[in-house]
Amino acid sequence: MEDRDTDRRKRDTSAKRKSILNAAVKVFLSEGFENASMDRISEAAAASKRTVYNHFPRKEDLLRSVIELFEEEMRQLKDIPYDNSRTIDEQLGEFIDVEVSVAQNPTWMGLIRLLLSVFTTYPDLAKEAMARHARSENGLISWMRAAFLDGKLATDDYILASRVFSAMLGGAFTWPAVYQGGILDQMTPDFKQEIIRTFLSRYGTAGNA
Amino acid sequence: MEDRDTDRRKRDTSAKRKSILNAAVKVFLSEGFENASMDRISEAAAASKRTVYNHFPRKEDLLRSVIELFEEEMRQLKDIPYDNSRTIDEQLGEFIDVEVSVAQNPTWMGLIRLLLSVFTTYPDLAKEAMARHARSENGLISWMRAAFLDGKLATDDYILASRVFSAMLGGAFTWPAVYQGGILDQMTPDFKQEIIRTFLSRYGTAGNA
DNA sequence: TAAAATACACTGTACGGTGTAGTGTATATT
DNA sequence: AATATACACTACACCGTACAGTGTATTTTA
Numbered sequence: 039m040e041d042r043d044t045d046r047r048k049r050d051t052s053a054k055r056k057s058i059l060n061a062a063v064k065v066f067l068s069e070g071f072e073n074a075s076m077d078r079i080s081e082a083a084a085a086s087k088r089t090v091y092n093h094f095p096r097k098e099d100l101l102r103s104v105i106e107l108f109e110e111e112m113r114q115l116k117d118i119p120y121d122n123s124r125t126i127d128e129q130l131g132e133f134i135d136v137e138v139s140v141a142q143n144p145t146w147m148g149l150i151r152l153l154l155s156v157f158t159t160y161p162d163l164a165k166e167a168m169a170r171h172a173r174s175e176n177g178l179i180s181w182m183r184a185a186f187l188d189g190k191l192a193t194d195d196y197i198l199a200s201r202v203f204s205a206m207l208g209g210a211f212t213w214p215a216v217y218q219g220g221i222l223d224q225m226t227p228d229f230k231q232e233i234i235r236t237f238l239s240r241y242g243t244a245g246n247a
Numbered sequence: 248m249e250d251r252d253t254d255r256r257k258r259d260t261s262a263k264r265k266s267i268l269n270a271a272v273k274v275f276l277s278e279g280f281e282n283a284s285m286d287r288i289s290e291a292a293a294a295s296k297r298t299v300y301n302h303f304p305r306k307e308d309l310l311r312s313v314i315e316l317f318e319e320e321m322r323q324l325k326d327i328p329y330d331n332s333r334t335i336d337e338q339l340g341e342f343i344d345v346e347v348s349v350a351q352n353p354t355w356m357g358l359i360r361l362l363l364s365v366f367t368t369y370p371d372l373a374k375e376a377m378a379r380h381a382r383s384e385n386g387l388i389s390w391m392r393a394a395f396l397d398g399k400l401a402t403d404d405y406i407l408a409s410r411v412f413s414a415m416l417g418g419a420f421t422w423p424a425v426y427q428g429g430i431l432d433q434m435t436p437d438f439k440q441e442i443i444r445t446f447l448s449r450y451g452t453a454g455n456a
Numbered sequence: 457t458a459a460a461a462t463a464c465a466c467t468g469t470a471c472g473g474t475g476t477a478g479t480g481t482a483t484a485t486t
Numbered sequence: 487a488a489t490a491t492a493c494a495c496t497a498c499a500c501c502g503t504a505c506a507g508t509g510t511a512t513t514t515t516a
Contacts, residue, residue: 049459049516070367072281075505086462088508097506148367154425155364158279158357168427201438202419202445209418210411216363218377219370229410236411239449258482258493284471295496300473 055093058083059107062100067148071101071156098160105167108149115140117177120184126242129185130203130234133178137207138226141215150216178204192243199241206233264302267292268316271309276357280310280365307369314376317358318383324349326386329393335451338394339412339443342387346416347435350424359425387413401452408450415442 061083065074080087094100115136140146157164182196270292274283289296303309349355366373391405
């Protein structure tokens with residue numbers, strides 16, 4: 039009946055946990071969620087199945103953690119601050135470069151497909167993930183507001199401008215990569231410039247359009 | 248040892264076949280492919296499991312047929328001919344309307360997700376389907392060429408223009424609908440106009456920009 | 457020395473696919 | 487008009503397997 043806090047000797051289990059998560063990513067991506075067996079995951083993690091279940095009581099919990107991991111990594115990429123010492127073209131190009139690098143990364147494409155495939159079976163999980171994702175799209179909006187305040191956008195509705203540019207990004211790069219095998223064709227550099235020019239034809243000021 | 252052709256009497260099995268396909272669509276959409284059991288499909292089709300297997304020897308065959316069915320319906324929608332008696336805005340708007348109607352149709356969104364979810368397990372099937380789908384995107388290119396020949400496009404690279412507009416369509420409507428729960432928000436009409444204006448800012452001639 | 461990990465056996469169940477015996481019926485043969 | 491036959495379908499039992507998840511006794515490790 040003593041204070042357990044004084045004599046707790048917890049060990050650091052984060053290494054095993056990480057190795058399990060990595061293994062789960064690998065197996066989910068190569069087999070799909072439903073076909074990924076917990077036995078195979080534990081094997082790939084060099085952990086006993088029991089240990090896997092001690093960390094993640096249900097397969098769904100493992101999936102949830104994998105998705106959160108993926109979201110966290112994604113979020114870090116898409117936050118590009120406005121920099122008034124660089125041209126608008128250049129910075130829009132950087133947003134595109136990030137989008138392209140995601141679209142060309144098989145792991146990310148696999149994770150997006152994983153998310154979508156799980157949509158039907160675990161609608162709640164999907165809804166949560168989408169909600170978080172929508173909330174995190176604000177990097178672009180912040181950038182647009184800053185660009186507007188800097189007098190570089192020919193509209194005050196920078197939110198609408200964000201939506202348009204965001205749509206162009208997704209439609210031009212991510213969506214085709216998810217929908218097709220993932221390999222983008224070689225026209226990307228030209229296409230990238232064309233996307234920027236199209237956007238700036240509508241939203242650019244005299245200096246950059 | 249007679250000629251068997253003289254006494255063949257085939258019957259029309261298309262009704263049962265259709266009912267099986269419809270049932271498969273329903274169950275695939277509500278359960279996902281892996282979780283859809285052949286027993287449940289046969290039950291929903293009011294057919295014996297044996298009959299289902301007589302029509303579709305493997306579960307994968309059933310999936311393939313469902314996907315082909317869906318592609319056929321999709322293809323019929325996206326062919327809009329150029330009409331020089333109507334404005335460019337109007338006709339671009341029609342392309343958008345088709346895209347939106349697809350994006351708002353839960354069955355179509357479900358089928359797209361089904362296709363993506365199967366990407367990992369049956370890559371060949373997915374690749375084929377995607378290739379066919381890409382090939383059917385040519386309605387827009389034809390339209391763009393006609394518009395160019397009619398002097399309504401400020402570029403001769405109508406293929407690039409098609410890609411840009413197509414990207415805007417997918418990124419603005421289909422992709423968000425697939426990625427989110429499917430329900431598009433209410434801004435659609437404004438957004439639709441903005442997409443057209445953006446496109447025409449770059450590609451429109453004096454008359455329509 | 458106590459927490460964490462392991463080895464391993466075990467349960468329950470669900471599912472893909474097959475085999476078979478039998479039914480109803482439209483068509484062809486006599 | 488009576489009979490035979492091919493065909494589509496059903497009902498149902500069955501097989502093998504795969505897998506999520508659990509319980510426990512034992513070993514490893516910090």
